[in-house]
Amino acid sequence: MQTNHRRHPAPSAYASGAWYRPMLARRADEEHRTASALELLFDLCFVAAVSQASSALEHEIAAGRSLDGLLGYALLFFAIWWAWMNFTWFASAYDTDDVPYRLTTFVQITGALGMAAGAADAVGHGDFTLITWSYVVMRLAMVTQWLRAAWTDRERRRSAWRYASGILVLQVGWLVRLTLPHDGGLVSFAVLAACELAVPVWAERAEGTTWHxxxxxxxxxxxxxxxxxxxxxxxxxxxxxxxxxxxxxxxxxxxxxxxxxxxxxxxxxxxxxxxxxxxxxxxxxxxxxxxxxxxxxxxxxxxxxxxxxxxxxxxxxxxxxxxxxxxxxxxxxxxxxxxxxxxxxxxxxxxxxxxxxxxxxxxxxxxxxxxxxxxxxxxxxxxxxxxxxxxxxxxxxxx
The missing domain is CATH 1.20.1410 (I/LWEQ domain)
Structure with a gap:
């Protein structure tokens, strides 16, 4: 685990919603570190997508299409889980709670609501168009966050750049996947998902980020x-x-x-x-x-x-x-x-x-x-x- 030795405001200062703060890594041993109100809102909106995915799975199983439903559910849940997890670990290290941070998080929440809207088509009909675009919106918002971190946190700039560049390249891949024939959809999904999982492993091998x-x-x-x-x-x-x-x-x-x-x-x-x-x-x-x-x-x-x-x-x-x-x-x-x-x-x-x-x-x-x-x-x-x-x-x- 990396430890950040720069001076930081008191923990309570992060809750004021200032116009702008330099995005410096928060201390991994910070006292009284709890989930913020924005993080709770983020979770609730993501659970809307989880609820719709679960409902779509129920419908497919009850209709006798269990295998297709389970496959669509597994693919959709990867997108929901991965977008949620990346935000969670980033926020543990770089939550400044300033205006740009909040607005960028709202963009990610909007993407989660788009996923909720597209869950039935994804699980029931294999149509991941809306899911893909919603996912890309969320991930590009994360690229913006990582670029902010790379700009102001010199100690961990290489890790931040790796995150930003890796995520950005993969979003191009997800959009290209929409143009592939249906037969290549599952293989391309597996390849892109494996690359998504590899980005944090690669990025953390540089300086590493601080997480609490x-x-x-x-x-x-x-x-x-x-x-x-x-x-x-x-x-x-x-x-x-x-x-x-x-x-x-x-x-x-x-x-x-x-x-x-x-x-x-x-x-x-x-x-x-x-x-x-x-x-x-x-x-x-x-x-x-x-x-x-x-x-x-x-x-x-x-x-x-x-x-x-x-x-x-x-x-x-x-x-x-x-x-x-x-x-x-x-x-x-x-x-x-x-x-x-x-x-x-x-x-x-x-x-x-x-x-x-x-x-x-x-x-x-x-x-x-x-x-x-x-x-x-x-x-x-x-x-x-x-x-x-x-x-x-x-x-x-x-x-």
Whole structure:
């Protein structure tokens, strides 16, 4: 982790919205560093895109087009996650909260709303035109931010230039991709996405940027919280619709209860970790950031899956029991395993405690072949939390 030794205003001074400040790197050990009101607005607008992506996935699965829907969802979610993540890490290092910074962030928020508008066409019809243009708008705004940083932060100018130039070149590639035949779309997406992932690795090999471990952990935690909340909202709307029709009330309420137990357990599992303690090196930071693609995508998919299973319970989804169950058990298992992998590095847990999460994930997957997958998943996730609490208590009282 890089440390910035230049003088900075007091943390509270960043909240005043001055007309202009030199974009110098903020200290990585700054006290009382929390998410700003602008960052919270940014997250809420991005969650609108997540919500629309989840809704489009639900529609495709319920219509029997699961594979196409999942592919479109995965591609769309990459664009949402990557744009959000790049802003988050940049803001941790260079949030000046002056007028140019705020206006540039508003441009990125506008791009996120464009993504929300184009989510249904992307997931349902493979039409990424609006998504691509919205993404490019957001990324060009990031180029502007990095150029500001390169102009005023001489200590990290090479890193800032690498970020700006790498992002700019790739945006040309994304626009060129729109002109390619449909058959080349997936290959070109994979190539461009891999290059996007490589830009931070290349840029940070220069001077590196300053990022605040507690600030980063809080930002990721808040976004996870909001996405899980969207899952609850999506499930609530599906249950409300089922209750209005009066069909299969017992089955619907059982699915709803299982979903509530699952979401509560996933929240507990995620926030039981000491994330800032893990974020000590650039390598762990990269793994943390990139690994959250699965965490965020799986959390959002849980909401879509709950809605699908409510529709299945009321015989409004053209899926078999196993197919409906798999839409729910797979994202839950992915969430559990990914959180376990992100936090186990350096945790030095006893073997019995370390295997709890993978065993629970396997048990969740096994419920796919039952007729009560959603409530069983909720019970297993709840038992996982209980087992972790018992293991933690035993460690606390051990001599």
């Amino acid at each position: 471990p507690h600030h980063i952990a809080e930002r990721y935690g808040l976004f996870t919280l909001i996405v899980l909340g969207e899952s609850v909202t999506a499930a609530g709307l599906a249950v409300r619709s089922a209750l209005d029709t009066g069909e299969a009330l017992g089955s619907v309420l059982t699915v709803a209860l299982g979903g509530i137990l699952t979401v509560f357990a996933l929240w507990w599992l995620y926030f039981a970790q000491d994330a800032p303690r893990r974020l000590r090196t650039q390598a762990t930071a990269m793994l943390w950031g990139y690994g959250h693609y699965v965490v965020f995508a799986a959390a959002a998919a849980v909401g879509a899956a709950l809605a699908v299973n409510v529709a299945h319970a009321t015989h409004h989804a053209g899926l078999s029991d196993v197919q409906a169950a798999a839409t729910y058990t797979v994202p839950v298992a992915l969430f559990i395993v990914c959180v376990w992998l992100l936090h186990r590095r350096g945790a030095r847990l006893p073997l019995k405690a370390d295997v709890l999460s993978p065993v629970a994930a396997c048990a969740v997957l096994a419920t796919t072949f039952t007729t009560f997958a959603v409530p069983a998943t909720g019970i297993i996730a709840t038992l996982l939390i209980g087992a972790h609490l018992v293991a933690a208590r035993r460690d606390a009282v051990a001599p």
